[in-house]
Amino acid sequence: MSALPDAVEGAGTEAGSGSRRLADVIFRVREFGIIAVLLVFVAITSAIQPRFIDVQNIKFVFFNAVLFALLALGETMVVLTRNIDLSVSSVLGLSAYLSAHLFSQVHGVPIVVVFLAGLVIGLACGVVNGAITAVARVPSLVVTLATLYIFRALDVIIVGGGMVVASTLPNSFLAITTSSVGAVPYLAIVIAAVVLAGAFYLRSFRSGRELYAIGSNPAAATLAGIPTGKRIFSAFVISGGIAGIAGVLWAATYGTIDSTAGYGYELTVVAAVVVGGVNIFGGSGTVTGAALGALLLATINQALYVLGISSFWDLAIDGFLIVVAISLDHWISVRLTSALRKRSLQHAT
Amino acid sequence: MRPETALGPSEVEAPAPPPGPATASLPSRETTSARDRARGLVRWESALVILLVATVLIGALTSRQFLTSTNIFSNVCLLYGELAIMTLPMTLVILAGEIDLSIASILALSSSLVGYLWENHWPMPLIMVCVLGVGLVCGAFNGILVTRFGLPSLAVTIGTKTLYAGIAEIVLGPAIITNFPSGYTTIGVNPFPGTHQLLSYSAVFFIVLAVIFGIVLHATSFGRSVVAIGWNKEAAQFAGIRVKRVKTLLYMVSGLMGSLAGILYTFRLSTAESDNGVDLVLPVIAVVLLGGVSIFGGKGTLVGVILGLLVYCGLQSALLLTNFNANALEIVTGGLLLLSVLIPNAGELTARARRFMNRYRVSGTS
Numbered sequence: 001m002s003a004l005p006d007a008v009e010g011a012g013t014e015a016g017s018g019s020r021r022l023a024d025v026i027f028r029v030r031e032f033g034i035i036a037v038l039l040v041f042v043a044i045t046s047a048i049q050p051r052f053i054d055v056q057n058i059k060f061v062f063f064n065a066v067l068f069a070l071l072a073l074g075e076t077m078v079v080l081t082r083n084i085d086l087s088v089s090s091v092l093g094l095s096a097y098l099s100a101h102l103f104s105q106v107h108g109v110p111i112v113v114v115f116l117a118g119l120v121i122g123l124a125c126g127v128v129n130g131a132i133t134a135v136a137r138v139p140s141l142v143v144t145l146a147t148l149y150i151f152r153a154l155d156v157i158i159v160g161g162g163m164v165v166a167s168t169l170p171n172s173f174l175a176i177t178t179s180s181v182g183a184v185p186y187l188a189i190v191i192a193a194v195v196l197a198g199a200f201y202l203r204s205f206r207s208g209r210e211l212y213a214i215g216s217n218p219a220a221a222t223l224a225g226i227p228t229g230k231r232i233f234s235a236f237v238i239s240g241g242i243a244g245i246a247g248v249l250w251a252a253t254y255g256t257i258d259s260t261a262g263y264g265y266e267l268t269v270v271a272a273v274v275v276g277g278v279n280i281f282g283g284s285g286t287v288t289g290a291a292l293g294a295l296l297l298a299t300i301n302q303a304l305y306v307l308g309i310s311s312f313w314d315l316a317i318d319g320f321l322i323v324v325a326i327s328l329d330h331w332i333s334v335r336l337t338s339a340l341r342k343r344s345l346q347h348a349t
Numbered sequence: 350m351r352p353e354t355a356l357g358p359s360e361v362e363a364p365a366p367p368p369g370p371a372t373a374s375l376p377s378r379e380t381t382s383a384r385d386r387a388r389g390l391v392r393w394e395s396a397l398v399i400l401l402v403a404t405v406l407i408g409a410l411t412s413r414q415f416l417t418s419t420n421i422f423s424n425v426c427l428l429y430g431e432l433a434i435m436t437l438p439m440t441l442v443i444l445a446g447e448i449d450l451s452i453a454s455i456l457a458l459s460s461s462l463v464g465y466l467w468e469n470h471w472p473m474p475l476i477m478v479c480v481l482g483v484g485l486v487c488g489a490f491n492g493i494l495v496t497r498f499g500l501p502s503l504a505v506t507i508g509t510k511t512l513y514a515g516i517a518e519i520v521l522g523p524a525i526i527t528n529f530p531s532g533y534t535t536i537g538v539n540p541f542p543g544t545h546q547l548l549s550y551s552a553v554f555f556i557v558l559a560v561i562f563g564i565v566l567h568a569t570s571f572g573r574s575v576v577a578i579g580w581n582k583e584a585a586q587f588a589g590i591r592v593k594r595v596k597t598l599l600y601m602v603s604g605l606m607g608s609l610a611g612i613l614y615t616f617r618l619s620t621a622e623s624d625n626g627v628d629l630v631l632p633v634i635a636v637v638l639l640g641g642v643s644i645f646g647g648k649g650t651l652v653g654v655i656l657g658l659l660v661y662c663g664l665q666s667a668l669l670l671t672n673f674n675a676n677a678l679e680i681v682t683g684g685l686l687l688l689s690v691l692i693p694n695a696g697e698l699t700a701r702a703r704r705f706m707n708r709y710r711v712s713g714t715s
Binding site for chain 1: 494623644679687690
């Protein structure tokens with residue numbers, strides 16, 4: 001009986017295999033929910049304005065969604081453990097400038113090296129966040145709020161008044177985000193693969209499941225022998241590394257990078273994660289959901305643009321959607337818990 | 350399946366912590382807070398007083414302008430007045446164990462509304478009443494979502510932060526309204542009469558409000574119930590505190606203060622724009638946390654927050670005068686924020702480090 005809420009929150013117990021199947025179905029339905037909203041939105045928009053589903057437009061949607069989806073992947077890992085990483089936007093900014101700056105400093109530097117540089121910068125930032133959170137056991141909201149400022153300030157000190165302009169970047173680098181097969185950019189395919197790999201890891205690996213366990217009940221997870229600190233540390237390092245890579249991709253996407261790259265993105269990423277059905281207090285949610293949440297937000301913004309609704313409505317509709325998504329998600333999980341409880345009572349009698 | 354994977358191989362391959370220290374150092378907030386009280390090396394408020402003295406000394410020694418009334422008026426009071434006002438309700442909300450990320454968006458919405466209604470020839474007093482009312486409604490909406498729907502405030506207010514900022518954009522669009530009557534804009538930029546050119550209107554508002562908030566928080570049963578809720582919501586409920594009502598009220602106060610800050614912000618810049626002050630929310634939270642308020646609620650004082658605010662403003666203004674890279678000021682904010690959580694835990698941290706070292710020494714000799 002008492003293990004039931006854990007089953008709901010994704011820990012999964014042997015005793016609750018029947019309820020797990022039910023939970024599985026509903027979890028799948030949850031992601032289907034986002035897909036359904038997405039499809040309805042696309043259908044309505046394209047019925048009014050057929051231009052919405054032409055190649056160029058779909059490309060735009062993906063173009064806007066991929067970076068978001070990638071950041072949402074890292075953020076989800078952290079949020080699952082009942083922590084939060086607000087510093088992603090600053091890590092992105094730092095990595096975007098430093099990695100793109102390599103092109104003008106080292107002549108003919110291979111693109112792989114630039115990506116590695118971005119990754120290392122991101123990992124280093126993630127290590128700082130993770131170490132302070134996991135070792136000093138300080139609330140991550142405070143830690144990453146502090147590092148949000150510190151990393152951005154470092155960025156500002158390093159960049160000064162300078163900026164990287166697109167003309168200093170090689171064409172092959174800029175082509176990373178623009179080349180596509182049909183309407184789908186190669187980058188979107190790669191990132192979809194990365195997200196699926198992340199989903200597989202969280203679903204099937206022990207350390208992945210342990211992230212859910214930590215988020216469901218940190219104290220119980222520690223008592224069960226899960227190296228809580230180590231897992232939380234790794235989640236922050238992964239999130240940092242992903243933000244670092246996202247920074248390099250940001251540079252390739254926009255070409256012009258000054259010290260404001262990614263400024264103010266932190267809460268938007270958290271919003272995408274929350275819209276994607278990840279519980280802000282950890283323990284439940286999937287990275288595919290979070291990535292779909294990012295895609296949904298990008299689609300809606302593009303739909304408004306195509307429908308000729310003033311872009312001044314974007315923010316309000318985003319905000320409204322986030323509130324609706326949270327309410328819906330809460331409603332579903334309350335329903336699910338009571339359904340599971342009823343079911344197990346039937347089994348017991 | 351789960352017990353096997355969790356306990357079986359993991360104990361073999363990973364050096365699982367011995368049960369003693371592991372249970373002793375469970376990351377439970379009740380035990381942490383109790384430890385803080387017992388073992389905290391330095392009370393954070395005392396540290397803040399030292400920091401404040403150091404800030405004033407550094408400022409006075411490095412620049413002759415630091416202690417002049419011009420600097421205090423235009424670089425401290427004017428610049429940080431609205432931020433200061435918003436830290437007051439934020440302190441209460443965080444003390445109650447919740448958070449309000451939407452307060453700066455309410456500021457932006459209020460500023461937009463002031464501009465929009467003025468453009469439509471409403472009389473200014475009516476505009477102010479109206480805008481304050483809108484702030485209350487925005488706050489009440491947050492409160493209802495959090496208390497009646499039972500949604501996590503961190504997520505809800507990320508949503509309403511975007512929503513209110515979005516409504517501000519809808520209200521005003523790309524327009525920038527600047528033709529406010531000088532009778533009101535002087536409120537924004539002139540010193541309050543009788544304060545020796547020292548305090549701005551926003552600073553006077555802040556001082557009056559801080560006294561009211563301080564009395565309410567520390568000397569009324571309502572204020573104590575706020576802290577009780579943050580400390581232990583269930584216990585507060587059983588003690589007969591109307592938890593939901595108190596929290597809703599706090600969010601409404603938060604909205605009201607956001608609106609007031611929005612009106613003052615508009616008058617100070619004599620400009621209504623849809624993105625006025627939207628980035629202020631994280632600095633507001635940073636100042637509150639800097640003041641030693643626990644992010645989990647239940648712990649913290651308004652005096653601490655005011656000290657934190659003074660350190661924050663003082664340092665920023667001192668560094669500005671010393672030609673420190675102005676854009677890098679935030680590194681100081683971040684650093685202080687880290688210190689504010691690390692120093693009160695210093696005793697616990699060193700104890701844990703010693704235990705860690707001991708464990709390795711033991712395993713090394715055996």
